[in-house]
Amino acid sequence: MNNYNIFLLLPIFKNLKFLQNEIFNQENFISRSAETRSLGEALNSKIFYEKIINISIPKSSLFFSSTVINEIISNFNLDLIDLIIVDCSLSPVQHRNLEKAFNKKIIDRTQLIIEIFGLRAKTKEGKLQVELANLSFQKTRLVRSWTHLERQRGGLSKVGGPGESQLELDKRIIDTKIKQIKNLLITVKKTRELQRRRRKINSKLIFSLVGYTNSGKSSIFNNLTKAEVLVKDMVFATLDTKMSLVNFPEKKQIILTDTVGFISALPTELITAFNASLEELFSADFLLLVHDLSNENVENQANLVIQTLFQIGFSEQDLETKIIHVFNKQDLNSDTTDIKIKYMDKFIYTSAVEKNGLAGLKQLIFNLLEKNFLNINFSIPLNNQSINSWLYKNSYVYDNKICQIDFEINKIKVKISSVNLNKFKSKFPHINFNFI
Ligand SMILES: Nc1nc2c(ncn2[C@@H]2O[C@H](COP(=O)(O)OP(=O)(O)OP(=O)(O)O)[C@@H](O)[C@H]2O)c(=O)[nH]1
Ligand SMILES: [Mg+2]
CATH class of the missing domain: 3.40.50.11060 (GTPase HflX, N-terminal domain)
Structure with a gap:
């Protein structure tokens, strides 16, 4: 179109x-x-x-x-x-x-909305999901008009006719196509699960940008990652989930994802079809909920996003712990006195265009990252290269000295994620350590 x-x-x-x-x-x-x-x-x-x-x-x-x-x-x-x-x-x-x-x-x-998604879908998965939504929509149309024809015939639903068989045929064709696409999407889903597991093994925290369409998610994503996702003053500029690493001091990294925007009355056909993409949100450790402060309807939009997150399966407890509100476009409006939104435990104001508040957002992410890390003092036999290099690779080493009491021991102080500490324990069970 x-x-x-x-x-x-x-x-x-x-x-x-x-x-x-x-x-x-x-x-x-x-x-x-x-x-x-x-x-x-x-x-x-x-x-x-x-x-x-x-x-x-x-x-x-x-x-x-x-x-x-x-x-x-x-x-x-x-x-x-x-x-x-x-x-x-x-x-x-x-x-x-x-x-x-x-x-x-x-x-x-x-x-x-299905039509716009059709124009925007770029990846194979995105295209399949839109096609599935479209077919599911067409199918409801066929079923309903079929009911309508039945009623017109005064309830003689057992009597067949040319119209009836054509509709049944159309319905069967659609059903077959839906089945084919669903099978293809199952393969995509399996690949995603595998990727997700691998990411978890890498033990990096995942932060997902979510929010109403046009709120500025991609602008923030680009600023934090130096990526170049399409940013445009239009609805549904982003359809396919994008992922990138963000670097922090002490060799720490997070994975940031940019996702499709929400909108009021998002057709259920689309929510169902885009389940695979939306499921990606479940692997997020934190949800950066981006709001457009310049929109007078910002409170309704925020509530709608929260409602949709519930709808796709997040629990109250998930949202309480995971949500970080990002009030964006602060340059256009800084008055938030009337906004009543749930889960205001963590929040920040930003302007992705004027680049205000982004350092604060990074700091907030860093603080959460810090909480996930433990300070440990390892006692390693002197010159044990394999343990040394494992620690340098999988943690942030900030002190490495020969022990002043036992000169056969290296004292290595590190910041390490709990996941990596568990890995260390199973790989080198004989090594002593204490928390600092
Ligand atoms: N004034 C102002 N404009 C902004 C700000 N952040 C983003 N924009 C503009 O808002 C529009 C939408 O930005 P995007 O980053 O594409 O928004 P999005 O949330 O990714 O949108 P979808 O992918 O369509 O859901 C663009 O025209 C941006 O330039 C901001 O802080 N201030
Ligand atoms: Mg976008």
Whole structure:
């Protein structure tokens, strides 16, 4: 989808009963509509017309009332439009009827997000995941329209017909494709697990940048790692997880990962399909939750991210210990007095663009890293090269002297991670040491 002229229809609901936590309400309307605009533009297209439509009860057959539809047809020149985006979830019936009424291609919010993910996916895994999401979405459409046809036939569901067999055939084709993709993704998942295990063996702490789309995760990632991940003022700039080492004093290192951004009403098809990427978050020792302070809806966005983390399987205790809030874009707004967010145990303010607060963020990470290290005094038989070189390779040696009492012994003081200390103990069980 490229260079389309888009007509954006933004429903706003008067009756909160119909919100189902995903549609517009008066409270978040402005930031939600700005977000949808950027979603539309993410298709490399132009928002040509835009209309806010007040709705009290959505019509089951057309979503909008026929008065609204006629008004749109007579007030706008639809010939200039290639695509209509309706910012909510449409049922298959509403979708089909609206396309007929406007005689235009229509997509709803779920399709829009899947479409953008499709444009952004670069790796084989990313592409497979988007295809899986798309097929799962199509499948629900087929099943629902099938139910609809059954109802039309007055409940004679056992009687077959040409429409029925075509639908069954389509459904079978989709099922086969879904199975194939799932099998391919299982292989990808196994490789990831292997990589994860290897990383754990390396005993480096993993910090994952998570947060709402466009909050500045990649900007922070690039600043801390000197990598060059695409940074852009657009939603879902990052789709595929990126990973890089960050160096600290005393030869310490962490692994930093940059991940896909979250958004309100992220289609469940996408959450399921992107499970493999999202699972990557579980190996994180800490989650750097990046917030965009310049967005007036920052509190809602933060709560949504936390809610999504719950949804994918993090426990309350995980989040309490793992979350570090990073309030980014401080250059645009430093007033956070009204923001109420959970798990505020650890937090920091940054501006990735003006490079403020990044040294503080590194210090915060370093302090957490320090907590994970132990100060040990080893007593090593003099000139035992293998133990010496093991220690120099796997720990930070800050003192190495011949013992003043027993001249056959080297006293080596190090900072070592608990994982590496355990390795040392099993490799060299006869060596004495004490904690400093
Ligand atoms: N003023 C200001 N702009 C920032 C700051 N950090 C990031 N930005 C801008 O915000 C936009 C989004 O930044 P990204 O780093 O791509 O955000 P992201 O969270 O990785 O976004 P997705 O990958 O799309 O989820 C870019 O235009 C950045 O230049 C900041 O501290 N201050
Ligand atoms: Mg990014």
